[in-house]
Amino acid sequence: MSRYYRAVAVDYDGTLTETDTPHPDVLAAIRRARGGGRLVVLVTGRILDSLLTSFPEAELAFDAMVGENGGVIWLPGKGRRAVAQPVAGELDAALAARGVPVERGSVLLATQAAYDHVVLEEIARRGLDVQLVRNRGALMLLPPGVSKGTGLLEALAELGVSGHSTIAVGDAENDHSLVESCELGVATGAVAGSMADFHHEIARAAVEVLRHHASNRDFSRWTEDVIRDHALAERIRSVEERLRRNGSSASEAGRRLLLEAIETHYQGR
Numbered sequence: 001m002s003r004y005y006r007a008v009a010v011d012y013d014g015t016l017t018e019t020d021t022p023h024p025d026v027l028a029a030i031r032r033a034r035g036g037g038r039l040v041v042l043v044t045g046r047i048l049d050s051l052l053t054s055f056p057e058a059e060l061a062f063d064a065m066v067g068e069n070g071g072v073i074w075l076p077g078k079g080r081r082a083v084a085q086p087v088a089g090e091l092d093a094a095l096a097a098r099g100v101p102v103e104r105g106s107v108l109l110a111t112q113a114a115y116d117h118v119v120l121e122e123i124a125r126r127g128l129d130v131q132l133v134r135n136r137g138a139l140m141l142l143p144p145g146v147s148k149g150t151g152l153l154e155a156l157a158e159l160g161v162s163g164h165s166t167i168a169v170g171d172a173e174n175d176h177s178l179v180e181s182c183e184l185g186v187a188t189g190a191v192a193g194s195m196a197d198f199h200h201e202i203a204r205a206a207v208e209v210l211r212h213h214a215s216n217r218d219f220s221r222w223t224e225d226v227i228r229d230h231a232l233a234e235r236i237r238s239v240e241e242r243l244r245r246n247g248s249s250a251s252e253a254g255r256r257l258l259l260e261a262i263e264t265h266y267q268g269r
Contacts, residue, residue, distance in 0.1 A: 004216075007063075007161045008033060009152050009182060011170035012044040012051070014136075020054035022061075030061055039063040041155055043148050043170075043178055045135050047105040048072060048080065064159055069133055069140050069174055070151025071107030075158050082106045083154050084143045087130055091141065094122045109141040135174040149177030167222075184213075186222065198223075202258050210255055214243040219258065235261040 016022045022030075030040050041064045044051060048067040052058055058065065065074040074080045087109045095102050095111065098118050103110040111119065113134050119141065123130050133140045133147075148170070153163055168175075168182035179185025186198055202210070202219070213219055220237035223229055239261055243254040 005038065005165055005167050005184070007039040007041060007156065007159070007166040009041040009043050009066075009156075009166055009168045009178065011148075011175050011178065012042060012046060014171040015169055015175075016042075022055070027057075027061060034063065039159055039161060041066065041152065041159075041166075043070075043152050043168075045069040045110075045133075045138065045140055045148070045174055047103065047108070047110065048074060050103070064155040066148065066151040066155050068105045068108045068151075069135075069142055070147045070149065070154075070177075071105065071142060073151055073155045073158065075155065078158070080106070083151060084146045087141050087143060088126070088128050090126060091122060091128070091130075094126070095119065098122070107143065107146065111139050111141070113137050113139040115139065133174050140174070147177035148174060149181035152178060152181055184218075184222075199259060199262050202255060202262075210258075211243065214240045214254060214258075229265075232262065232265045235265055 010016055016026055033040050040062050042058065042062045043066040046067060048065065051065075051067065059074070059076070063076070066072070067074065067080075071084050071086075072080055072082050084107050086105075086107045091109055092102055092104055095109075095115075095118065100111055100115045100118055114137070116132065116134075116139055119132065119139065123141075129144050131142050131144050131146070133142055152166075152168070156163060156166060163181050164183045166182040168179045168185045170176075170178045170185070184201060186201070217237060217240050220233045220240055223236055224233035236258060239254055239257045242257070246254075
């Protein structure tokens, strides 16, 4: 990974782990990244108390955590801090009275997406300004303007790092703001969705940025280490080598070759 990047921000469910606790190999990779001088920030929609119940080592594993879909940040030595006012407390009782299971965080109110129509009715009845964020089968009620992206930028500011020197990795609907808030964002969900986002990042990158990452073999390394598609990594590595040899004159041609490598590889699947 290029030394240009000082931090990696990573989603939890579906990205770091498919269960309550990351695999030891994943935790070892995080330790290697931190040992190499990079900051690793966990960004999750989970309430941090709930996360720590199933993964108590989380506070030792990361340099910072963003919880409640951007509503809360945690840093070593500073503890937790809400970065927004909580969703109105009157909703808890109103939803519970209608049989909707809810979980209250410091900022958000969480329930299941199947109850979205009831939630919308109760919000409208009270004239509240609340945004609804879906994540697979979950539904999060948040103050307006709060997202994983805004929470991450708060945490990065505390760490003295810019989003321009950060890589973000996510996999679900609520991760769009996360990947868009950083210089390089990668989605690692289903193959088509993940590659669509990767394809988009390469297509929109400035020539200078493309050349910088290709010369450092960042694209192939990221494909290998994060997406774990070794065959595609080899295809991309050959394009990076061509860019490295030919310099600036091959930048746009290299972009086309990178995009074609992704398209051709996944059309064959």
